[in-house]
Amino acid sequence: MGAVDWIACGLAGLLLVSTSACASPGTAPAAARTAVASPTVPAPTATATPMPGTDGAPLDPETTPGVTLTGVGVGAPHQQPAFASKALDVLATLPVKGRAPKTGYSREQFGQAWADVDRNGCDTRNDMLRRDLTALALKLGTRDCVVLSGVLNDPYTATAINFLRGNSTSTAVQIDHVVALSDAWQKGAQQLSPAQRLSFANDPLNLLAVDGPTNIRKSDGDAATWLPPNKSYRCDYVARQISVKSSYGLWVTQAEHDAMARVLADCPDALAPTDQGEPPAQEAPPVQQAAPAPAPAQVQMAPAPVAPAQAPAYYANCAAVRAAGAAPIHVGQPGYSSKLDRDGDGVGCE
Numbered sequence: 001m002g003a004v005d006w007i008a009c010g011l012a013g014l015l016l017v018s019t020s021a022c023a024s025p026g027t028a029p030a031a032a033r034t035a036v037a038s039p040t041v042p043a044p045t046a047t048a049t050p051m052p053g054t055d056g057a058p059l060d061p062e063t064t065p066g067v068t069l070t071g072v073g074v075g076a077p078h079q080q081p082a083f084a085s086k087a088l089d090v091l092a093t094l095p096v097k098g099r100a101p102k103t104g105y106s107r108e109q110f111g112q113a114w115a116d117v118d119r120n121g122c123d124t125r126n127d128m129l130r131r132d133l134t135a136l137a138l139k140l141g142t143r144d145c146v147v148l149s150g151v152l153n154d155p156y157t158a159t160a161i162n163f164l165r166g167n168s169t170s171t172a173v174q175i176d177h178v179v180a181l182s183d184a185w186q187k188g189a190q191q192l193s194p195a196q197r198l199s200f201a202n203d204p205l206n207l208l209a210v211d212g213p214t215n216i217r218k219s220d221g222d223a224a225t226w227l228p229p230n231k232s233y234r235c236d237y238v239a240r241q242i243s244v245k246s247s248y249g250l251w252v253t254q255a256e257h258d259a260m261a262r263v264l265a266d267c268p269d270a271l272a273p274t275d276q277g278e279p280p281a282q283e284a285p286p287v288q289q290a291a292p293a294p295a296p297a298q299v300q301m302a303p304a305p306v307a308p309a310q311a312p313a314y315y316a317n318c319a320a321v322r323a324a325g326a327a328p329i330h331v332g333q334p335g336y337s338s339k340l341d342r343d344g345d346g347v348g349c350e
Contacts, residue, residue, distance in 0.1 A: 080205070080247045081272040083279065087239035088264050090272045094242065095251040097187070105185040111198030114175075121145055124202045128175050132209035133163060154211045155236070156228040161211055174212040177201065178237065179244045182220035188250040196248065205273065206244045224255040227263070235267035243272040315340065318349035 081090045107113070114123040122130075122145040130136065133150030152161040152173050163173040181189075181201060189197055200206065218226045223241060227234050238260045245252060252260070264270055315335045321327045327349040329336045340348030 080274040080276050081243055083274060083276045085272045085274065086268070087235075087242050087270045087272045088261070088268055090246050091242050091252075091257065091260055091264070094245055094257070096254050096257050097251045099186040099253060100188075100190060102182065102186055104190070105182055107181065109185065109194075109197060110181050110189075110201035111194060113201075115198065115202055117198065117202045124207070125175050128204065128207050128209050129163070129173070131204070133173070152209055152211075154214075154230075155208060155233045156210045156214045156230055158230040158232065159211070171212045173209055174215045176208050176210045176215045176218065178206050178208055178240050179250070180218075180220035180222070183222050184248070184250055187245070187252065189248070192248065200244075200248055203244070203247075205240070205247065205275070208240075222253070222256045222259075223263070224253065224259040227259075234263050235270045236273075238263045239270045239272050243274060246272070321349040 114125040116123050118127070120127070121143060126145055126147055129147040129150065130138075130144075133147065133152050135149075135151045136147060137149040138144045139146035139148050146165075147163070148165045150163045152163055154161050156176075161173055163170075177184075184200060189200065192200065214229065223238055228237050242260060244250075315321045315324065315326070315329070315337070318327060318340055321329050321335065321340060324335075326333070326335060329340060329348045331341070331346040331348075336348055338344070342348075343350075
């Protein structure tokens, strides 16, 4: 089951609670404003830091508070599902086995609760509150780390929950381990290294801010024994459990497998959430450019022959003019000459 509040600091100036144990802020990010339904935050890869202070909320309803596991690096989990993998396809890859004995399980097997595994100066609980709540009010002097109030659109009950940090109010919003730590222990986590179990307990892929009482009712149930009351969220919930179990090499029981398959039958295209990005598009091989067609040969056309200029007509006498049918011949006509025009009236061979 998921973890309950473990608060870093009390309300400064608003509630009389201790803030002496606040984690020293480092480079905390600005307040998140993302939706709660499908967060995708990279799995942590750093080391644990000292546990923040508490406002009196219990650590985890499914267990008793564990001891601090220090000096342990966070081990890399198994590879998360590939981008856009269908949850049904990933479910088919999970081994189906019976539960292992719960012998040896305790909360401390998963390391320090709400460790600052990503070294951003904030404990995991406040990271998840900033990610999943809206209308945030953040404590001054914590570099936008400690959440004083906000609104949760709860995925488990489909209700809006007002969160107010305090001894008696913080448990209204709890951080759930979607795959409960106890359930993971009985289905393969015993074989993980301490560093990998610390990563599992603080992995944003496996964490959701949810309604506190509903989280307590869930306890450490798997999909065969508990599903969110909000039926519209069950596909996303089961898909997330499948992704988490695949990422850490855990198995499912037959009853759990069948329950997951029944839920996904109503949403066969549901995707397993993952941090894996879309693979870069492969460049198409260059298209071989066809050689340009040769230009048509330029045919040199011989110039058209020029007809030789006709020599001006010449008549030896009027007999020749009449023989050529040119009589009478007028001045300006080819072949006219004054010798043909004896009276000089401009008309020859009259």
